[in-house]
Every structure is written in C-alpha cells, then in structure tokens.
Amino acid sequence: MTPMLIAAEETPNPLIPAVYDxxxxxxxxxxxFLVFWKMVLPAFKKTLDxxxxxxxxxxxxxxKVQAEADAALQEYQKQLADGRAEAxxxxxxxxxxxxxIIAEMKQRAADEAERITAQAKVQIEAERQAAMVSLRGEVGSLATDLAGRIVGETLTDDARAANVVDRFISDLEKQTPAAAAKEN
Known part of the structure; x- marks a missing residue:
C-alpha cells in the first residue's frame, strides 16, 4: 500500500466524529429530550393553557360587558324616547x-262686560226715570206758573190749579172748532 493511504487511514477525519462521541x-x-418531554413541555403547555x-x-x-353596555344603551335610548314622548x-x-284657560277668561270677561253693561243700562234707566220725574215736577211747576200768568190767577192750590187747567182746556176746545171753521 502506498504510504499516503496508510497515513490517511490512520488519521481520523476532523469533520466526522468518533463513534463513541x-x-x-x-x-x-x-x-x-425525555426530561424536556416529561417535565418542561407539560409545564409550558399548562402555562399556555x-x-x-x-x-x-x-x-x-x-x-358580556359589551352586551350589557348595548342593553343599557338601548334602555337609555328607550327611556329618552319615552321622556321625549312624555314631554x-x-x-x-x-x-x-x-x-x-284663555277661553274661560274670555268667557268671564264677556260675562263681566255683559253684567257691567246690564248694570249700566239699569243705572241709566233709573237716572232717566229720576230725570223724568224731576222734569215733570219742574215742567208742571213752570206750566202752572205760566198758566197762572196767562189766566191771571195764582195756581198754588192743587184743587184750584186743577180747576183752572180744566177750564183752560175746555176754553181751548171751544176755540179750536171756531178757529178750524174760520180757516176753512
């Protein structure tokens, strides 16, 4: 064998380890691997689980919290809608x-106006009646004074005044047919 081959066979290859290694x-x-498989891996798996x-x-x-929040939001929106409807x-x-109230106040005002108007009408009628009585007395007094001047007698006595007025009226009646005949 060649000396190189023998030397090559005797020196081991540094890239290939020995069989016992x-x-x-x-x-x-x-x-x-077994320690890792039996102890570390289950603990690691347990921690991950x-x-x-x-x-x-x-x-x-x-x-769950999101569902509760959604339910609370819906309840709030419902209450808000109910509140708006109630408002x-x-x-x-x-x-x-x-x-x-406005209609009642208008009716009360109309009733009050009618009452005041009716009261005013009653008061006006009472004042008119009082004025009529006063005027009749004054006109009667003036008429009696005037008739007394025309007739030439004083008419202070009621019976006498009534007699004078009756006589004056009868004289007027007598003169009226004669004056009517002259005009025709």
Whole structure:
C-alpha cells in the first residue's frame, strides 16, 4: 500500500466524529429530550393553557360587558324616547289647558262686560226715570206758573190749579172748532 493511504487511514477525519462521541451524544440528547418531554413541555403547555383560558375568559367577560353596555344603551335610548314622548304629551296638555284657560277668561270677561253693561243700562234707566220725574215736577211747576200768568190767577192750590187747567182746556176746545171753521 502506498504510504499516503496508510497515513490517511490512520488519521481520523476532523469533520466526522468518533463513534463513541456519536453514541454518548445521542444518549445525552435522548435523556435531555425525555426530561424536556416529561417535565418542561407539560409545564409550558399548562402555562399556555392557563393563559389561553384567561384570555378566553377576558374575551367572554368583555363580550358580556359589551352586551350589557348595548342593553343599557338601548334602555337609555328607550327611556329618552319615552321622556321625549312624555314631554310632548305634557306640552300638548299644557297648550290645551292654556287654550281652555284663555277661553274661560274670555268667557268671564264677556260675562263681566255683559253684567257691567246690564248694570249700566239699569243705572241709566233709573237716572232717566229720576230725570223724568224731576222734569215733570219742574215742567208742571213752570206750566202752572205760566198758566197762572196767562189766566191771571195764582195756581198754588192743587184743587184750584186743577180747576183752572180744566177750564183752560175746555176754553181751548171751544176755540179750536171756531178757529178750524174760520180757516176753512
């Protein structure tokens, strides 16, 4: 054999490890893999599962809170709409009551005006009657004085005044047919 070949066979290749290194490395790798598989991986999986459950619980809680908030918002909007409807109803009632009060006040004013007008008419009629009585007395007095001057007698006595007036009226009646005959 050639000397180079022998030397090549005797020196190991630095890129290929020795068989005993491969064996013991495989044993250590298997032991570490089994420890990792039996102890670390379940603990890691347990931690990830707990974390996933907390996240899922948080999501469910957030969805529940969101649903409650949506329900509260709908209730608020319903109450707001009910409040607006109630306010509109109250406003309509107040307008109706206002119109009714205005109508009542107008009716009261009209009734009061009628009462005042009727009272004024009664007062005017009473004053007219009083004026008529006063005028009759004054006119009677003036007529009696005038008749007394015309007839030439004093007419202070009622019976005498009545006699003079009757006589004056009968004289007028006698003169009236004669004056009517002369005119024709």
């Amino acid at each position: 491969i064996f013991w490395s495989a044993v250590v790798f298997i032991v570490i 707990e974390r996933a459950e907390r996240i899922q619980g948080g999501i469910e809680k957030a969805e 509109a109803r109250m406003r309509a009632e107040a307008q109706e009551e206002g119109a009714q």
